[in-house]
Amino acid sequence: MSIFNNAALLIGVPLLFAFSIPLFGLISKQLTKWVTLFVIGFNATFSLYILLAHKYPAVVVMGNWVPPFGENLYIGPVAAFLVSVISIIGLLIAIYNLWAIKLGDVTRFSVLFLMFTAGASGIVLTGDIFNLFIFMEITGISSYALAAYGPRRRALGGAFKFLVVSSIGSTLYLLGVTLIYTQLGTLNIAEIAARINQTTPGLLTFAGILLISGLAVEAELFPFNGWVPDTYTGAVSGVSASLSGIAAISGVYALFRIAMTVLGRDGAYVFTYGKLDLMTVIAILATTTVIIGELSALSQKNVKKMLAYSSMAQMGLVAVGFSIGSKLGVYGGIFQLVNHSIAKSMLFLIIGVLAAAGLGEKVENFRGLWRRSPFLSLAFTIGAFSMLGFPLFAGFWSKFAIVGASIQRGGWYDFVIGLVLFASIVEAFYYLRIVTYIFSSTEVKAPKIKVSLSPAIPIFVLAVAIIAIGVYPNFIGNFSMQSAGEFTHKMTGYVLNVIPTIVAH
Amino acid sequence: MSQSQWSELVNYFRGRSMWMLHYCTGCGAIELPPVMTSRWDMERFGIIPMATPRQADILLITGYLSIKTLKRVVYTYDQMSTPKWVLGFGSCTINGGIYWDSYNVIDRLDKYIPVDIYIAGCMPRPEAIMDSFIKLREMVQKGEAKGYEKYTKNYEWYKANQDHVFGRSEPVLRKAEEVTKSA
């Protein structure tokens, strides 16, 4: 295979340039940002090429070691779809950063940002649980550093909390991997997924719990998501946009890759092996996350903190979607995941632009924004309505699918979705509280806010994307439908593509 | 049915149903209840007390009229619609009665509003009032009670008298200041 259509480039190129940026840094600080822009641009075009030209499923073998022996990257419909989403959002945030990141150590920021995107795409692409750990560490470390970037002291506090909790998470994950490795002797996801039954159920449940709690940190599920509000509020808006956009995707993907493909059992509804059905555990965690996220966002006065809680709650909703286990549920989950990252990163970028224009983060400061900058307030409204799931906006179809799937599954899931719907009423309340502030005009004549070109592009593109998906959902719909298939039908979807010869027992 | 016969018929009906404005200005008003109630019952002549000048035909001035009350009486008289009649009760309306030399009571009512019938007596008894009502009915039926037309015809004279009393701009006798100043 020619070097150019090898998927490993998606990880290799950003890492290569990440470490060569200090050289460019010598020439000029601004150049580093342009370099990051080009690299992520390459990443985006290449992954779009794979996605649109339907180049998947493809297995990329490292050093001719055929799986299950060597490491491999597996690009299924999920991987291709999520990588392209990650890199597009990364590209847009990079464009935003051109304007946003001026002061402080620009080169260091660009290096970290490139590592961050490389790590995230790595998590999504890798077919090996240990590799998954490595990429998780790469994204982890770069996101702590990115979170700490910026003049404000609170950033340090947030980053430190993130560091503590996610290091606990990764250690737990590592323990789980070792347990699996001692049992089955292999690290390859496909092989583990096929031979999961050979492990003793007690040990398997313990390993599963460790793995799930490890990944739950990154996927922001209830007990492990303490760090979310402070990190997001502390970080610079560009960084919190990328955290909520990219890190969230990779976190949730990793959690459910392990839960459904590795530990899961095929069937109408995916159940995990072992004594405890981890999917119901995740469902419980997810519902509590939604409830807690929405309710604590209700009484927030600071907009950024409110968005943080809301993204935590949305991640819970996505987790509920996945944990239903049916094809429709996972479809809803992925669709909501993508919609959320689009809308939430746009909202964070808008907050960033407003903060730069001197507007405080209090909810009251949004009063009369419509007069001061129609473009930003319109974008904010579109983002808010898409989060709430109003029709004509992207969020509607995904929330529709999740609720449909959970009611279709019936049983105690009706109660789950009841709570989620109640929580989303609360969410509707605090989002619309801001929207009504925006449209209610104040007497004091405030100056117009001028939005320079470079932040305007990403916001505009994302807003158009939301409306486009809202009006005609099939842009994202088909891809998420195929990827849902890969999750729910573990054997046919994932394992046999990687190791055609394996026999499941 | 020529014009005169028609007006004669109209006057007949007007005579048979006269409505009195229940508006008591002076001490004669106490004479009205006996006229209305069972002993003398004026309702048999179709006369009932009405609440507002718009609905009334007869305006009773039942006693002395101070300048202040006169102003209100003239305003009420204007609010009544023609044909309207005025009955002056007692001597106070004729020549000021016992207040003939009072600084506040007018002496002749018909200098200010046209009066159709004066009823003598320092407050006439109900019989006198009943008699005046019947007299008024005959005058109306014969078409002689034309007080209101007299008012409209020489309105300037009446207006002059009224302004003379109401619209004084300088004192009638002497300047109050130089009197009180000295006293």
Added chain:
Amino acid sequence: MTILLKLIQGIGVGALSIAVGLLFIGIGRKITARIQRRYGPPPIQNFFDIFKLLSKRSISHGFAFDLGLIAGFSALLAAVVFLPMGQINIFPHNSSLIMIIYLMTMAYLGMAMGVSSSGNPNATIGIARALTMMMGYEVPFAAVIFSVYIFSRTGSLANIVAAQSGGFLNWNLVRLPFGFVAAEIALQGMLGEKPFDMTIAPSEIASGPMVEMGGKYLGFGMLQHSIGLFIETGIMVDLFLGGASNIWIFIAKQFVLYFAALMINAIMPRFRIEEGVSFMWKFPLLLGVVQALIVVL
């Protein structure tokens, strides 16, 4: 051809109702006088009053004032045409009770509009009291309507009268006694007789709505009152006293009802507005509901 005939009959009935109404008021004044040991005016006194009023000049407050009072008079004139009286029944299949009631509310609305366009607060307070009082007596009357509708299974007055034909025994008065008493008290409110005449209280609000009504407008008001009197008593006769065979018995029955109302009027003092409404919602409503339950169960 029949249209012309109906037209003449209609105008005839209108004139009849005015004449009978005025006669009733005249006789009423005579009887009240007699009760107060007074001699009292001749029964045809009201015809003199009407003629005098119409020949008297008057003041008006704009075309809404004129239109309102004319509407008050003519809406009732239109309603009286549908009332079956004795053998004169101009539109036999078109005399629904609810329709007549609503036509009468048109008269009240017209009069209310005209009177309150004069801008005199006395008038508007009077109208507010009249509307509240209407809400008061309309509710027990609704109970009565309900029980009559259910009992005679028809809505048009002509059929109700037909249902009560035959001797005294099958009059609704006998068969729906509670309903009759409730309707009787409601009738007292409708006619605006003494316990419920707070709308035109001369002492408190200077004869209420009629404060600005001069000559011919007061004439229209009096005509409206007379036709209203005729219709309301006519409805009561049709509903409860088995609607007479010929017009004279019909008028006699009407007079009996009016006489009863007059008796109460001559003696009773005047209710305050909220006392009047709460009185109407206590006893008559209770009777009406009892009657309705009897009929329904």
Added chain:
Amino acid sequence: MLKYVKTLNSMGLKARPLGDWEFEVLTPKERVAETLSYLKGSGFETFIHLMCVDWIDDGEFELVYNVESYGEAIQALVKTRIPREKPSMMTMMNLWGLCQVYEREIHEFFGIKFEGNPNLEQFFLENWMDLPPLRKDFDTKEFSEELFGFKEDESHGIKAPERIEYK
């Protein structure tokens, strides 16, 4: 009733009983408030009337405050003399609020200025510019003839009654 008369005399005022239920107190202008508050303190709560008498020959006005003790059914007349030129008097409103009305009337008909009384405008006589009418030096007959034009020689055949000279 005698005990009030005795105490008032002891206060240096000339008090004397007029009947078995009434007594009068002559006080100078300055001590009116003092006597009235003493009387009010000892049971004379009801203020009945404030009168003014025009002694044109002495050139003085006499103000008579009539108060009553309802419990013992005794009335007191507190009299004081004020000069006729530029007549003025302190208001008694702080003792009895209703004095305001009486003082207004006396001001309107006698021209006595009451300091401290908030509202002394015209009330009965509208548009009155002449001498306050109840003063003796105001000739009411001449005013009436001037204003209402009723001359004796008007041919109404009604002879006005002859005039009684006041002494």
Added chain:
Amino acid sequence: MNSNLIWLVALPLIGSAVAAIVVRYKFLDRLITFLTFATTLFVLFSVHVGQSYSWGLNFLGTTLNLTLNVSHLSIFMLYISIAFGTVLTFYSLIDHSRMKGFLLLLILAANNWIFMSNDMVGFFFAWELMGWASVVSVLGGREREKSRHAALYYMIMSVSGSYSMFFGIFTLWRLTGTFSISANIAYLSSIVGIHPWWVLGIVSLFFVTFMIKAGIFPFHTWVPLAYAYSPDAFTPFLSAVMSKYGIYGMLLFMPLSLMERGFPSAFGGVPWTNYIFVWIGVITAVLGTVLAIFQDDVKKLFAYSSLSNLGYVVAAIALFTPVGITAGIFHAFNHLLFKGTLFITLLAVISRSGTSKLSEMGGLWKKMPITFFTFFVGIASAAGIPPFNGFGSKWLIYQAMIKQHLPFATILLFLASTGAFMYLFKAFHSIFLGQLSHDYDRVKEVSAVGKITEFFLMFAMTFFGVQPGYILKPIGAIVKSMGLKPLPVMANGYVTGMFSNIYVPLISWSLAVSFTLGFILFFVSAKHKYVSQENNYTAGQIPEDWGLTPETYQFSWNFYQPVEKLFAPFFRIKIDGFFRGTGDWTKTIGSAIKEIFVGNAQMYAFFAIVGLIIFVIAGWMA
């Protein structure tokens, strides 16, 4: 597969996009809105009953076809809503309140889709779209702060309503596997005999949404706020048309078979579920009337009046007899007509007098005679006075009620209708009659456009009052399509009730004749002369001396104060206590939960470990 149906939905969407672009230029924006409404009406003429259109949308894995089909009910609803919308937008060409055209067009698109859609996903999509579009348009009201609060309150109610419909849709989908409404209803009515409680549960899920949107008793608290504080140009549409979506929904989900067999018949032969709905309708009617009587803000007064009229409609429909449903739909149409007229005239009055408080207006009939007449015809028809259109439906409702032997309901409805007369006259008097204050001297009559609309509305009200046949025929078709025997509508204008029937033109002829007689008598008697408003009977006191001003002499403050004591105990029950209670409860819990995120790393780490331990124990025990 007629494509003109899709045009009915697509046209407003395109129009709203165009209007959104030109939102800066007020007149252009309103012109586009009006043109879109007019062309939609034009397209509507080509739509006939029975046409259908569906297009596939591969979503949720299956090719989900969103079907539109036109039934009698939907064609009726489409006609009245779009026709009224055209009249309103034509009128608002001259108005300059802050109504955004593109939002109204979005609502129109949703409106057409709701009335035509036969599948639940499309229905829900349009319902939500209409929901948020109307919430945002309520925001533009005159008083900033109040309209913001009203919009939030309305939004919460409509979102929770649509979520309950969400539940209903998918439970049905789980049972029947298809989204099409007709199939689901057929399925429901087939199993109603077996386990009625289950069916009642599902139908009540839908009914909660429809009752919220129509503003019926338990969920009516948002109605006065939303109507009173939304922009004046939007309130007519909100109150006249949008409250009918709830009614349309109820009619859609309440076919005869569904309710009839399943439940034991309660008092008077009406199944007890319907009996409850009749009582809910009646309570709403009485509640609306009583609260409306004592309002001082005119828009709030008419909001409560819409509430009470919708109570009438629900009470009539819930009877589920041919007369009942005909009366209900007829009253819904009448309510749309006269309430729309009242609010349109209010639009003119409020924009000219600058205030919506009843106590600050008065005597405007001298300055705005045509608006005065329209308002008069409006309140006459709202009070149900014969020649105008309100009478027919009220008359039929009473007949339907009496036919079903419901004494208390009839009595309360009568109370509501006379109460209606009270507050209608109060509004009429306080705005137009009485003393004209001097600062309204410059007020001018509405412009030509306004006059045309007002004449048209007056003509419509009298026309449908005199000739109810034109409306009763389509309603008869609807009733037949719902499986009931429709009311016989013989000659045009001949309304047959259960008990008696009236030939309505006859009433108008007798009124015309008696009016001519009245005028003749008026001009025969002595002449009258016109007098200014100050020349009133004031017991002899001359106004100038007394310092009388038109404002002080106008009686419109505390209009029904004596009766207030009568209803005082009634006001103490705070109905929306429940909703405010839940609101505050969630807020307190929210702030309590916020404490969890204490903010120091050790706590988070501690949480993580504790969570882990719990899982391990759970795994060990399982």
